[in-house]
Amino acid sequence: MSERVLVVIPAWNEAANLHGVVGELRGARPDDDLLVVDDGSTDGTAELARRLGCRLVELPFHLGYGAAVQAGVKYGLRRGYPVAVTFDGDGQHDPADVEPLIEAVRQGADVALGSRFLSPGAYHGGLFRRAGRRLFSLLLRALTGLRLTDPTSGLKALGPRGQTLFALARFPDRFPDADALVLARRARLALAERPARMRQSHNRHSMHGGGRAVAYTFNMFLSLLVAAAGRESDLRG
Template sequence: MKKLIIIPAYNEEANIEKTVTAIQRDAKDFDYVIINDCSIDRTREICEEHGYNIVNLPINLGIGGAVQTGYKYARKHEYDMAVQVDGDGQHDPEFLNIMAEYIEKNQVDMVIGSRFIEKKGFQSSTARRVGIKFFSWLIKGLTGATITDPTSGLRMAGRNVIALFARDYPKDYPEPESVVAVLRKGMTVREIPVVMHEREGGVSSISPKKSVYYMVKVTLAILIERIRKY
């Protein structure tokens, strides 16, 4: 089974070396590609100094465009599985083999690493947890599926989802919306418990000022995704 780790990175000079080192230590059966989303810090320089496998985008596409680039890469190179691991060090590569084994054993299309099943490790802020519960409720109401951590970026996809995401992927705050897209296509999504870490450096893309916009935008996107035709 060919397995790929997609690492979207924008201004992750403080974290990218530690992220790749952890992957090389704990996920040796995986290939990886860093999608440098036109960073304006030393992210590209650090990657090239260390000889990391990197794709440098010519313009900033945002998280959705960067992740979709990774899925296009996975489809082009005929990977059987692809998993998103954020470049900020929050996702622990120790869980990747467990996720891959779950997909193989249970023949599911996507596995999400949820921090809320066993509630260990970094649980995010109170405000964000409220937002996450709202999206869980919304997805449950629209699809019937219970997803405890719909905003988790730690998601492993099989070939069917790779093909879907390479063709069509949300551009802005994509995680909840893309889960609905997978479920709408009749594919199977499951969650397993993982432990996540707090960001050690850099800045989150969702600032307090953007939180209201995030909630409104993602809610509308999920509702539109539920009714739109492919």
């Protein structure tokens, strides 16, 4: 088994940011394998990834963030990577935060999350966002017994068991979130959290903007209940 780390970079029309993201990752982590998952982009993201010399998984059409990440995780799983890191393609993550997550996985965590709220000078957002986050945090604690501060984080490191869970056919494939963590807990995976800085996202299609926030909250709530009350057999794929 290779001891290499696979960095999965989901990218949907990120041609403008991908160059910077890949450059930064290469600078900070020259030994890692970078895999760009092109999620049906129309702006030449795949072409750019190829030119940058990244590994590339090119989805035939747009599937959405969760499914793109999942495709990358499947790639890692099939090649037997001991650690797969998910790292958003829009430049919001900092490569310097990857190492502590990998360390957490090496120390036995199956899923290690980068949290915005554990780092100094953290971003906290407006009143509603904070309230919403607090609600989910409490709900998550009630369901898993874990204190996790940032379940929405796109920066994660997954060990083999974490990868197996994320690759399940019935894994939440919209935006893996608190529901994913509830599933992880039910599958008896070890979860960990490490501080991570998040930059202002360049993302033009942010998933938590405006009126969608309400729909998102509602969906998340349902999805959480489904994750908590779902069938045991769904945890086995």
